[in-house]
Amino acid sequence: MSFDEVRIGIVSISDRASSGVYEDKGLPALKDWMSRALLNPITFESRLIPDEQAAISAALIELVDAGCSLVLTTGGTGPALRDVTPEATLAVAHKEMPGFGEQMRQISLHFVPTAILSRQVAVIRDKCLILNLPGQPKSIAETLEGLKDAEGKQIVPGIFAAVPYCIDLIGGPYFDTDDSICKAWRPKTAIRPK
Ligand SMILES: Nc1ncnc2c1ncn2[C@@H]1O[C@H](COP(=O)(O)OP(=O)(O)OP(=O)(O)O)[C@@H](O)[C@H]1O
Numbered sequence: 099m100s101f102d103e104v105r106i107g108i109v110s111i112s113d114r115a116s117s118g119v120y121e122d123k124g125l126p127a128l129k130d131w132m133s134r135a136l137l138n139p140i141t142f143e144s145r146l147i148p149d150e151q152a153a154i155s156a157a158l159i160e161l162v163d164a165g166c167s168l169v170l171t172t173g174g175t176g177p178a179l180r181d182v183t184p185e186a187t188l189a190v191a192h193k194e195m196p197g198f199g200e201q202m203r204q205i206s207l208h209f210v211p212t213a214i215l216s217r218q219v220a221v222i223r224d225k226c227l228i229l230n231l232p233g234q235p236k237s238i239a240e241t242l243e244g245l246k247d248a249e250g251k252q253i254v255p256g257i258f259a260a261v262p263y264c265i266d267l268i269g270g271p272y273f274d275t276d277d278s279i280c281k282a283w284r285p286k287t288a289i290r291p292k
């Protein structure tokens with residue numbers, strides 16, 4: 099069976115990682131999780147930028163125009179003065195998708211009580227879904243995959259379960275997931291026969 103080729107934008111937003119104070123762990127964590135979760139051949143478009151609103155919005159527009167059907171950001175969602183990722187994302191939105199942010203905060207509350215400090219949003223621009231994830235590198239897998247017990251049984255569903263069908267609905271490629279990492283949910287009529 100063949101899988102659609104997908105182009106995914108990954109954006110790490112961090113003053114310190116982008117200036118070399120510490121090593122960026124955001125882009126490798128995004129790449130690692132997406133490569134494990136998806137069966138599709140993936141082309142990644144990566145950006146490492148500081149917490150500057152105009153630069154973030156410009157990077158998002160560039161990635162959508164380059165044909166990405168999914169863009170994931172990490173960092174800059176908190177309350178600190180320099181944290182402006184949600185504002186930069188909303189500035190390029192054609193539609194808001196509030197369910198993703200709500201679910202990510204619910205998931206993250208199982209890991210840290212400060213989850214409510216994350217103002218992360220999700221939006222649609224053209225045929226692309228843009229998702230903000232928190233800056234802590236470990237929060238990337240946590241929010242995308244959700245919470246599983248020691249036997250691997252899902253306790254809280256990760257947000258990625260809803261991403262493939264969302265991309266179907268906006269006219270993007272068909273995302274196939276590895277069910278052991280994240281089982282995508284689609285209505286029966288939308289499932290492509292294998
Ligand atoms: N790109 C990254 N690479 C490695 N660790 C990161 C990265 N971004 C954030 N972290 C870690 O997660 C913590 C919380 O992330 P947050 O986005 O709030 O960073 P910050 O305090 O705004 O600093 P900065 O923007 O300089 O990364 C950071 O203090 C850092 O330990």
Ligand SMILES: Nc1nc2c(c(=O)[nH]1)N[C@H]1C(S)=C(S)[C@@H](COP(=O)(O)O)O[C@H]1N2
Pocket residue numbers: 172173174175176177181205206209210212213214215216217231232233234236237238240241
């Ligand atoms: N899953 C998960 N979510 C998390 C965290 C975390 O460690 N794991 N950190 C929280 C903290 S401390 C903050 S301040 C907010 C915003 O983080 P950001 O500014 O790095 O994006 O995300 C929150 N969400």
